[in-house]
Amino acid sequence: MADFDSVGTSLEGRLLFAVPKKGRLNQAALNLLEGADIQFRRENRLDIALVKNLPIALIFLPAADIPTFVGEGQVDLGITGWDQVQEHDAGVRALYRARRFSGEISPEEDVQNERGSGCETVLDLGFGGCKLQVxxxxxxxxxxxxxxxxxxxxxxxxxxxxxxxxxxxxxxxxxxxxxxxxxxxxxxxxxxxxxxxxxxxxxxxxxxxxxxxxxxxxxxxxxxxxxxxxxxxxxxxSAILIKSQKPSNPELVELIAQRIRGVITAHKYVLCQYNIRRSTLVEASKIAPGKRAPTVTSLDEEGWVAVSVMVEKKRIAPIMDELSKMGAHDILVLDIKNSRD
Ligand SMILES: Nc1ncnc2c1ncn2[C@@H]1O[C@H](COP(=O)(O)OP(=O)(O)OP(=O)(O)O)[C@@H](O)[C@H]1O
Ligand SMILES: O=P(O)(O)OC[C@H]1O[C@H](OP(=O)(O)OP(=O)(O)O)[C@H](O)[C@@H]1O
CATH class of the missing domain: 3.40.190.10 (Periplasmic binding protein-like II)
Incomplete structure (x- = not known):
């Protein structure tokens, strides 16, 4: 059994972040933490790990329990499935409904009923996609x-x-x-x-x-x-990042969300670089407009420019075909390790 007491005191002042301890979401969640430079070492069988470079403690829990901990505010942040949040929400509502029905509910609790699970979605993590089906x-x-x-x-x-x-x-x-x-x-x-x-x-x-x-x-x-x-x-x-309604450190929640957003974008996009005649630039930019706009630099050759643009990974092959057809040369595709909007 994990020795929670020994780490209990060192949890003070730390943002508590719940991560699926096993199952389908575990590895992808760990990859996200690594990408966001959340560094920790998890002792064997211990379900709490202190983060070395930020005031955060990771709590490893079953995905199904994470909405309960976050919803009740004992944990500030969590990664779990939207299905689990919906299940928890339906459970909370059913409980209040049953108590209201049997006449044992106070008006204050009735207000709480309207709040549902108490979990707020911060962002969609883009993995763990599935459907709950009959x-x-x-x-x-x-x-x-x-x-x-x-x-x-x-x-x-x-x-x-x-x-x-x-x-x-x-x-x-x-x-x-x-x-x-x-x-x-x-x-x-x-x-x-x-x-x-x-x-x-x-x-x-x-x-x-x-x-x-x-x-x-x-x-x-x-x-x-x-x-x-x-x-x-x-x-x-799909997997989502959730937060409690009153997290202990909202600025740190925002920082983590920003870092995770950056990792997701980096995984979703590649950087495409190519050289093209300036006269074809407008046409080429229609094929690959980038997230905001392509970065264009002059080449040391009259009438030519170098273009650098973010392209969705899944669309890169046909875009390279099109650019090539238009007369682009030296087309390179580079992985993006991290990003920030
Ligand atoms: N086949 C699947 N493909 C993608 N995501 C899934 C799949 N099955 C489950 N998930 C997502 O992962 C969450 C956790 O499910 P999983 O069955 O892995 O949990 P677990 O019960 O904690 O683990 P285990 O089944 O290993 O005991 C689900 O709520 C859902 O959001
Ligand atoms: O459509 P598929 O790709 O086949 O995935 C669906 C299966 O994945 C999940 O179970 P999991 O394998 O996580 O184990 P479990 O049945 O023990 O929950 C889910 O409960 C299904 O059984």
Whole structure:
């Protein structure tokens, strides 16, 4: 077990930054920290690491728990999936709704309900893209989400699944009665049974535990291998940087956000340099206009200029083809290690 006490006192005055300790987001998050020059050494099995060159402590937590820590303000910043923030948000709202329904909620808490998860999105990190989808057996009897009302649903996203089926049940009920549904009260009334599973959710249908599942899909390989098909999307997700509503050091939060933004831009773009006749410069700039504008310098040859421009990595090959066709020479493409707007 990690010895938190020994580092406890040294956390004072440090911004607490939660990072996924395992799973799909772990390595990409560590790469971002490295790119942002957040230097630390993590002792074996210790889930807290002090940053050497900034007043920050990294807290390694499961991605699913990060919105709770950030939302409640115990941790200032965090990297997690948008899906996890939405799940936490749905959980917080469901809890307040249930308490309001049973009459045990005060007006102050009611205000808190409106604040939801308490996490604010700082920026999209551009990795960990996936979709939370409703899935059913490929050759089974269910074809639309409505067919699953009243059935068993396996998922790790219990609150989002509850909300999804509560809304669906309310929609179906309101078309039946024409009186308008009340998704508000779903905690007491949900007919669909949501079964919480912590992993390998895709196996639930084949094993007879569930009729359908709500699970993440990226490439679709897991879904296909399990003989499932998607019938709806609950949430589209990617990794995000979140902050609490009142971080202990807002300036440091902004500094980290700026550095991470720089790393993301650097990964997304390459620097393209080429020589071209000045008379073709305007046309060439239309092909590769850059983030703001190309940098143009004179060449020691009459009528020629050297151009330097940032180009999105994924578009670089066709842009080089076009520039070459236009008469550009000595086209070079360079990786960008870091950047700042
Ligand atoms: N296949 C995927 N592709 C891209 N991102 C994913 C994928 N699966 C999960 N994610 C993202 O990563 C987050 C964490 O999911 P993951 O399953 O890795 O977490 P974990 O349960 O902490 O790890 P593990 O599954 O190893 O126990 C998800 O909430 C989602 O945002
Ligand atoms: O569409 P794909 O690219 O196949 O990815 C989807 C799978 O990835 C995630 O699970 P993960 O592998 O992280 O493990 P888990 O099932 O234990 O959560 C998710 O829960 C799916 O099972």
């Amino acid at each position: 899935q059913v057996p490929e050759n089974g009897i269910y074809n639309s989400p409505k067919d699953l009302i009243g059935k068993n649903i396996g998922t790790s996203f219990v609150h989002l699944a509850q909300k999804y089926f509560a809304d669906l049940e309310a929609e179906v009920d309101s078309t039946k009665t024409q009186t308008g549904g009340q998704p508000e009260e779903f905690t007491n009334k949900l007919r669909t049974k949501i079964i919480e599973l912590s992993g390998s959710v895709e196996a639930a249908c084949a094993l007879g535990v569930a009729d359908g599942i709500v699970d993440l899909v990226e490439s679709g390989e897991t879904m296909k291998a399990a003989g499932l098909k998607p019938i709806d999307t609950v949430v589209e997700s």
